[in-house]
Amino acid sequence: MRHLAHALCISLSAALVSLPAAAQNVSQQFQSWLQNDLWPDARARGISEATFNAALGKVKPMLDLPDLVMPGETAKPPRIQHQAEFGAPANYFAEKIVSGVTAGGRNRAGQLKSALASIEQRFGVPGGILLAVWGRESGFGRANIPHNAFAVLSTKAFMARRKEMFRKEVLAALEMVQRGHVTVAEMKSSWAGALGQPQFLPTSYLQHAYDADGDGRADIWTSQVDTLASIANYLANHGWVKGRDWGFEVAVPDSISCALEGPDHGMRIADWAKMGVKRTNGRPFPDHEARQDGFLLMPAGRSGPAFIVTPNFYVLKAYNESDLYALFVGHSADRITYGDRAFAASWSPTERMLRADIAAMQRSLEKQGYDVGGADGLPGFRTRRSIGEWQAKDGRKPTCFPDTRIINALK
Numbered sequence: 439m440r441h442l443a444h445a446l447c448i449s450l451s452a453a454l455v456s457l458p459a460a461a462q463n464v465s466q467q468f469q470s471w472l473q474n475d476l477w478p479d480a481r482a483r484g485i486s487e488a489t490f491n492a493a494l495g496k497v498k499p500m501l502d503l504p505d506l507v508m509p510g511e512t513a514k515p516p517r518i519q520h521q522a523e524f525g526a527p528a529n530y531f532a533e534k535i536v537s538g539v540t541a542g543g544r545n546r547a548g549q550l551k552s553a554l555a556s557i558e559q560r561f562g563v564p565g566g567i568l569l570a571v572w573g574r575e576s577g578f579g580r581a582n583i584p585h586n587a588f589a590v591l592s593t594k595a596f597m598a599r600r601k602e603m604f605r606k607e608v609l610a611a612l613e614m615v616q617r618g619h620v621t622v623a624e625m626k627s628s629w630a631g632a633l634g635q636p637q638f639l640p641t642s643y644l645q646h647a648y649d650a651d652g653d654g655r656a657d658i659w660t661s662q663v664d665t666l667a668s669i670a671n672y673l674a675n676h677g678w679v680k681g682r683d684w685g686f687e688v689a690v691p692d693s694i695s696c697a698l699e700g701p702d703h704g705m706r707i708a709d710w711a712k713m714g715v716k717r718t719n720g721r722p723f724p725d726h727e728a729r730q731d732g733f734l735l736m737p738a739g740r741s742g743p744a745f746i747v748t749p750n751f752y753v754l755k756a757y758n759e760s761d762l763y764a765l766f767v768g769h770s771a772d773r774i775t776y777g778d779r780a781f782a783a784s785w786s787p788t789e790r791m792l793r794a795d796i797a798a799m800q801r802s803l804e805k806q807g808y809d810v811g812g813a814d815g816l817p818g819f820r821t822r823r824s825i826g827e828w829q830a831k832d833g834r835k836p837t838c839f840p841d842t843r844i845i846n847a848l849k
Contacts, residue, residue: 464509465499467509468592468593477490492615493612494588497589497592498589499592499597500585507598509597526788528786531781536766536769542577543770546572560667567754569666569774570767571754572635572669574767576634576636579635579662579665585629588622591640594607595607606641607639610641619655620659636668645675647671673756673757679748679749679753684751684767685748688710689715690734696734696740696836697824697826699838700820700823701752704731710746718743718781737761739822739836741837741839744783751765788839791845792815796816796817797814799844822839
């Protein structure tokens with residue numbers, strides 16, 4: 439422990455030379471937290487002093503990361519939305535982005551045909567889905583992932599809005615090094631702390647990373663087959679149903695309320711069809727799907743494409759808790775597997791709104807008794823259908839998506 443304390447003091451002294459007073463105070467608190475709070479927890483988990491010191495002895499807090507809460511302040515939803523997955527649907531599905539993933543996926547589907555078939559046989563997850571996740575997460579391993587993972591994770595564990603979650607992640611990252619899965623130098627991450635080609639958080643690596651090539655290491659940094667098998671293992675462990683699709687684009691008649699959206703409003707797909715929901719390609723729903731439950735998804739309300747999705751769609755959301763992300767993966771997988779066909783319906787332009795304004799709207803709806811899923815500034819399915827229910831009650835035509843008129847009316 440003396441060596442650790444000595445290293446932390448040296449790094450702290452060097453860091454303080456050029457920092458403004460406020461940042462110096464945060465840095466001092468951060469270093470104290472590392473030594474007096476995080477280290478005892480790490481030691482209790484079997485992390486050696488050498489590992490802890492190598493990973494965190496020279497780390498400084500990254501104060502430019504988004505969604506931080508300075509010591510002594512109260513966490514609030516950020517004013518601006520930083521994550522594309524929770525932004526405007528039309529931007530997320532820009533054709534240049536989708537076609538890049540699908541073209542790259544089709545190319546690799548041929549190159550990795552045997553490996554993909556073997557992985558699908560073992561885990562039950564189709565190759566198109568695996569390629570789409572891989573392409574979206576890291577551009578098939580080509581994306582620049584530049585940050586020191588220990589700096590990112592420890593900063594977030596100290597002062598992020600979800601610091602308890604990130605505390606688990608930095609401890610898991612230390613465990614990865616302690617077990618010999620990876621070196622400290624190899625621990626590069628995104629600004630959110632995600633690692634390698636599948637962009638796993640450390641806890642996900644420990645639970646789901648898979649050694650498919652049999653070399654004794656689950657290598658999500660340089661091995662393509664380990665990357666794909668690890669994604670498949672993750673989805674299988676989260677409940678992927680073998681043999682079911684992820685979903686189907688549909689046309690929803692005006693007689694069906696957009697407020698029926700959500701995984702808790704499911705019914706047999708055949709019953710949705712009886713109500714007038716039809717696939718946009720003109721084909722009937724497959725018999726094996728029609729007999730099972732499906733769920734209405736309208737990620738932009740009445741301002742974009744609509745879908746009947748299966749439980750596998752929500753397994754994709756376990757990878758990234760965003761309707762747009764899961765839809766992107768499913769749609770890209772279809773284009774990789776069946777041909778490059780865009781959505782039949784288009785995304786209407788949606789207004790650019792501050793996350794803080796959406797949160798204020800959610801709080802107003804909550805006061806009226808609506809379940810919006812929490813005032814987090816993110817228009818998830820509970821918020822979308824609450825908007826539709828409020829619009830119908832107020833004599834408005836339900837659109838099930840926020841806009842400035844709704845926000846102003848609910849102030």
